[in-house]
Amino acid sequence: METKPSEISSSKMFGGYNKRYKHFSPTLGCSMTFYIYFPPSPSPSHKFPVLYWLSGLSCTDENFIAKSGAQRVASTEGIVLIAPDTSPRGLNVEGEADSWDFGVGAGFYLNATQEKWKNWRMYDYVVKELPKLLSENFPQLETSKASIFGHSMGGHGALTIYLKNLDKYKSVSAFSPVANPINCPWGQKAFTNYLGPSKADWEVKISSDT
Template identity: 90%
Template sequence: METKPTEIGSSKMFGGYNKRYKHFSPTLGCSMTFHIYFPPSSSPSHKFPILYWLSGLTCTDENFIIKSGAQRAASAEGVALIAPDTSPRGLNVEGEADSWDFGVGAGFYLNATQQKWKNWRMYDYVVKELPKLLSENFPQLDTSKASISGHSMGGHGALTIYLKNLDKYKSASAFAPIANPINCPWGQKAFTNYLGNDKAAWEEYDATCLIKKFHNVSATILIDQGEDDKFLDQLLAHKFEEACRSVNVPLLLRLQPGYDHSYFFISTFIDDHIRHHAQALKL
């Protein structure tokens, strides 16, 4: 079982390279894939700051790399993009693929406490295993300069991981995040199955609850939300906005008229997010 990453794909884009890797994850107990976009480099010794992108329900590590067009701005700004998968795969846990909003493709970036789902430890994978793997195997990446972003379930992941690890990330942003999962059907279903019925455990993975606890945020959090998103009742950005306001956390919430939940929406505004992070990473 090879824990060191093996390159399984490469394609040139905007002067840099999208590269896909496979490795065995001890955290998750299965093989995982992830993508890195390396911007063009003028010097072999140059180290790039990194932006983690966490994808949403049903996605793999490929969706963002193929659909977002983020590489253009990442190339211009000199930021490497890291796109992990969204859950363990291939474990064949009973019921793991019964629905699109739970199990495979729906790791919710938490550490499950229920025995059946013990391998679902995407929080530890993203926060601990992946940064260590990157720093040990990719000398061209400066893992000490990292920011985090994501979409939908991944937006939830980006916000919660950022708030719980303010020392590890320079900035955070999100597209249409599940901002208050304890109060929406997607979150309630996932949290009941992964975490059991202890509501205090749920709150540890809810950005709207966490902001009240970890409110010493200095960098502005950027969120884009499409006003024509059909999942507004699942996302609850206004709840997060109210919570940020109550503790004076700087939030730029942009409601985008006519936009939906898709990658058409993400690709329209992704350059703003890349620049938002590049600015924080270069401070």
């Protein structure tokens, strides 16, 4: 299967381009899509810092790109926006699409430990696979200069990923993050299924993912 990203759409915006890509993810075991917003480049050799956006529950890689208007600022400041999807898709795991707050569209940016949900490894995808993929295929991106932010579930993902990887990101921001998932219904539902019934295991996983 093709792990190298292939462009599947492109649209011009604020002097730059929203480009959508598809690739097979060995980490997740399925095809994944992500968006890159490229601002206008001052020269062919110019390298851009990157800003990862993590979306919330029920979202895809398309929501932020279509609705935020963040490209205007990214164009002015010369920053590349990266918007990955929120979970694996197309695996046809029983129950993956039964509810809006778990499974498809609700990966919670963690690595599941329960066998049924073993492909839900969004932490490894965002932190390890995607940056490597970008570095190898987009020479105009300076992936060593990266920051991360997100909304809701993605705000939780951004905060936890940043705090566990202070050497990888320059900054973090979160909009209305799920900041206490252990003590809210969304988090309890997701963590019970992805990580098992033990709250002690949840705390360990949140503080130190592998």
